[in-house]
Amino acid sequence: MKVQDIMSCIEEFCPLAYAEDFDNVGLLVGNSQQEVSGVLISLDTLENVVDEAIEKDCNMIVSFHPIIFSGLKKITGKTYVERVVLKAIKHDIAIYAMHTALDNSWNGVSDRMCDELGLRNKSILIPQKGTIKKLSTFVPKKDADKVRNALFAVGAGSIGNYENCSFNVEGLGSFQGNEASNPTIGTKGETHFEEEIQLGITFARHLEGKVIQTLHETHPYEEVAYEITTLENTNQHIGMGMIGELEKPINEVHFMTLLKTKMKVPVVRHSALSGKMIQKVAVLGGSGSFAIDAAKRAGVDAYVTADLKYHDFYKAEGKLILADIGHYESEQYTKNLLFEHLTKKIPNFAFILSVENTNPIKYS
Template sequence: MTTIRDIANSIEKLAPLNYAEGFDNVGLLVGDYKTEVTGVLVTLDTLENVVDEAIEKNCNLIVSFHPIVFSGLKKINGSNYVERVVIKAIKSNIAIYTMHTALDNSFNGVNAKICDVLGLSNKHILIPQKNTIKKLLTYVPIENADRLRKAMFAKGAGKIGKYDNCSFNVAGFGTYRGGEDSNPTIGTKGVLHTEKEIIIGVIFEKHLEGAILKAMFDNHPYEEVAYEITTIENKHQQIGMGMIGEFENEMKETDFLNFVKKTLHTDCIRHSKLSGKKIKKVAVLGGSGSFAIEDAKRAGADAFISADFKYHEFYKAENQLLITDVGHYESEQFTKNLLVDYLTEKFTNFAIILSDKITNPIYYI
């Protein structure tokens, strides 16, 4: 039996919910994690016709990129499209799960998919996320140090870029005296004990904290484990907003715009003034990306593909790069293909279906 929790756990390996932006609303929005899954419908947005599609195709879980419930609902009486979707989903026993900016911030998420569709290589994160790396220090008898390190490494501790099993170790002496109710595994209750110890230091991604602490407690010999955790200033180079990559061959601005228009199936591209600069290095950011214009400049991008730029923001190009607004939906349209491919590889005992509903609310004439 595969439950919604099983699906969620798999998605969260691709896009840990800890990495969603603070303003976001991610996870299981409607439903019960313990429910057995009969089928999964993957969509960019959950609208009423998408819920109808899920019912028709016997899918009791909708995996939606955008959250249908974004801010708090004070009433649910069907007075707007959000409330109507929630009511219909609950009545029909349809669960709704979303990951939104958690997938935006994933190295293999939304922006990596845009790069792949455009044929960009040498990909790296445009805006690495802050406060995602933590450091753990703990103190363990020398003879137990190797086992403890290996247990924490197995849960993801000690990974730095392309390296793993990374730790820093300092030998010293620890002292302790157990009280009347203690049961020391090394030493004698009530007697001051000195033990040769190793201070083990490892870093880890914040979403792994629970698993790493469990590994530490399960493999540490002491009754009371001394440890400390701090958040470090280092930015995580594989978690963050936007991505930058390169074309194999540079192209003229007009050729670039026509290529993007055709490849992203968009009817309209708004762009900043042409400068005559050749396009080779391109920054991308699915959805509303105007906040990243300066980051794209600093990264040396020749063009920046995103959406929802306001009038005055096009001036910020300043002939340094070509701002390219392809539309919000158009920039994220391939996200549901990414999710279908990912889930189909993980689960084969029921259908993973790509929604055939076009949920773009913007039309062009």
């Protein structure tokens, strides 16, 4: 098993194409072709986590948060980031992170928060834009089924809850090859008319390379004419945060107790209670102040996230409860999520769940 194999398994689950532009994801330290003896799965990659990997004979760390976030100009060991990188390199330990790619995944961080809180009827809070694309191409009528089915086989043709979606228009195409051409249909130097199907097919953004490759491999023409456009459709399965519903409405005090119990937090910072019942809840792991307005527009009764500032709580305006449960606490189940996915996809391999608590915030 190589590092690349582990990476591919993770990226089937949360494609890096959906990570936010500001993020730093993927293989941060190490060689993708290195053989893997064991994988340690952690929320963060700190020195104690690297020490744990060494102790447990793991030469790859899969971490939710990237240890290298901005550029490193020097690696001298003066900062905790530099010390982690130095130690990992010294012991040939690869470090991989997926961060906001998993935040934006349908089965990612927010989904796990919903599961822990018992929320159902889930939907994305802030769908990511530009994630649905469309391929338009022209295929000889007799080859249309072959090309279409090949594109379906690599994942094209999916939109929302539907698969094998395409649009097909019959028409007459014309072309004439020059002296350098090698036409598979028609004769060089002569204008040829061919009955064609104009094929339109949607696909997820991260599949673009595979879709284009498949088109060229299955299309009979020497020169394949195609166009790729980005659709404005809302993606139901990619985006930040999630909305769900409790089975039954509960009062605000009971909701705070639920948060403390399920999310294992000693205290919840929240906006003023108003006596309303709580059923529709939005969640977003990590720093989520940017989504307060989206939660209000969604008409939720409560929004659970982390890292809210003093003035953020004013934005509740009596319309919803804003609950800050802590950054680490909101993402604490993420390493379990990764462990469960990897052990299911690659059973009987040395995946180890880190026992190190990397929360930098303590409560007294």
